[in-house]
Amino acid sequence: MSLANRPRAEQHATRAAFFIPGFATALWATLVPFAKARTDINDATLGLVLLCLGAGSLLAMPLSGLFAARLGCRRVMVATTLIICATVPGLALAESAWMLGLVLFVFGAGVGAMDCTMNVQAVVVEREAQRVMMSGFHAFFSIGGFLGAATMTLLLSARMAPISAVLLGVLMMGVVALLSARYWRGERVAHDAPLLAWPRGIVMFIGVLAFIAFLAEGAMLDWSAVFLTDIRKVDASHAGIGYVTFTLTMTVARLLGDRLVERIGRQKAIVAGALLACAGVLVLTLVTPWQASLGGYVLVGLGCANIAPALFSLAGSQNRMPQAIAITAVSTLGFAGILAGPALIGFAANHFGLIAAFVGVAMALLLVAVSTRWLRM
Template identity: 60%
Template sequence: MNFPSARFQQHATRTAFFIPGFIIASWAPLVPFAKTRIGLDDGMLGVLLLCLGLGSIVAMPLSGILAARLGCRAVMLATAALMLLALPVLTVASTPVSLGLVLFVFGAAIGAMDCVMNIQAVAVERDADRPMMSGFHAFYSIGSLVGATCVTLLLTAGTSAFAATLAAVGIALALVVAVARAWRTDRAPQDAPSFALPRGIVIAIGIVCFVSFLTEGSMLDWSAVFLHEVRGVGLQHAGWGFVAFNLAMTLARLVGDAVIAKIGRATAVLAGGLIAGAGLLLATLVPVFGVALLGYALVGIGCANIVPVMFTLAGRQTAMPESVAIPAVTTMGYAGVLAGPALIGFLAQGWSLPAAFVLVAIALVAVAVLGRRLTRV
């Protein structure tokens, strides 16, 4: 089967990572607006964010099966269309039920895209025969940075939330049209298993990814709420915390392959978890806006290369076939970014939002230790 050039496929894979990062980050600055518009408390917001996570959890295993049967391109095109349709609707949903339904569809689209783009990335990295995973994941961060920055700037300039999302959809649609023909169409062998429950080291890898992505989801859905409601930052400026997180993560991932080659995977994971935990504590416990931004930046630096290392390990482990291990790890990991923020909401309702962030920081330290051990297996 003939494919576009290897270089074009690599660029198309980077774009595939950019698009869901861009779209979901475009939602981040809008969370406080939705919370205020519908009159939600922390607990109810957590329930609705759980709808987003449930959509993802349902869609990820199914998307892996479909990608094996239909190829990555068909699944990514369908999921891109769904996420671009859902984003503007999130700004006009006026009841908890309607917002929850749209979040479910939005989460399903984002989750499916996230799963299949990693399947594509593994194939493209293998063809290139050199480390590329941190670089691919960097473009998810770049997309998040661009999406959060663009929407925050538009909101700061007085643009309506609906108009801001239409601008985001236009950018993402242009990117899909430009690169979709270079997304993979090859399918898994007919005798390959299409689904399997994770086991052995794959479970441990998934746990590390879950906590790392839970942290990212906390920044996505709760950093603006924290800065506005706890620190008193204006709604129009509360999105800058997530921007600081993503800028730092983006820069760290762009140099991630070189750093990992120099200090080793074990040290990179251990140092990353400790730095992220310390940064989150700093942002949570020091009541200064500038210090909070610094703390969020440290969280981004620390979390940046943990997940790329884990995906590399998932491709190298022998407990499960790669064709089912990658979707399994992706499902466990991205469930953290989508379902994890709902847990933050429940903890915030029961105790407080700062207390919830402290618990996440503790989990990051535990992940640093576990991840270091996994890299030495």
């Protein structure tokens, strides 16, 4: 391939890197009921087992920045793709809670490490292109999730055995990786850069904002259906419509978001997104009937869509910490928001009610909008 065409190939390869973990996590999401029945565990035990995925991701994320800096993004992403592809079949075969938890831990480590490293790659590719591209990259994680869930649902509905459906999914991820891996970045950073570092200054501030943004996304993932059934009295068979509305809106907004961010700038995009998401949470919480409150899910999807991509770009452009370490820190804090957020909402809902807990999420998003005045590089 000519040097002139290589940047475009690297951009497509970066989109493929985001697609893979989104597709893989969707495969697991469709396997959860089968894994629960096969291992014969109750809801409480399943909750503990599911924590293994998050634990693996949180432990792997800080190390992935180190390896990306020392070995280059390509080697790390190839290794993590292999880990993901090797462990997904185990999720369809594990016969005990212990085995399922162990496989989930390794699977989570692969997904978490891939998540950090692909953002490091994306920042480099975006910077060299000299135009905003991060929202579009993140959209392909959502596209991967949608296609993974749709593919598995179609295959399982056709009475295909879970392991057969999963192996077909692994084959699809393998083809995507084979076509794109040669265009993943392979350069390393200088060896005098620190191996690991605690985030400080602007990087810590960006990480805290990422924690809140991902907390809001986690709230939609884990609590939107509960809110519709418990508060709005929607039948459980229709309760997923809130999250579907949110995620489809966010995907479309990310596909269109780069042009918006390029026009108004990253900081204004974060402010506008946080205000929209705040308004959306208030609408879905306070507006009745539930059909009208779906507009709130649309606003939250529009608002959240471009906050995280803009924060990753800011982390990559700051000069207080090495790029790989900074992006790793922001990724880790953001993922902690997804894990801890639903638990915090549950704690608040238990003491103050679910409506009050959601209003608290809205206020946190308002704080993101107000605090961006201190986002100075």
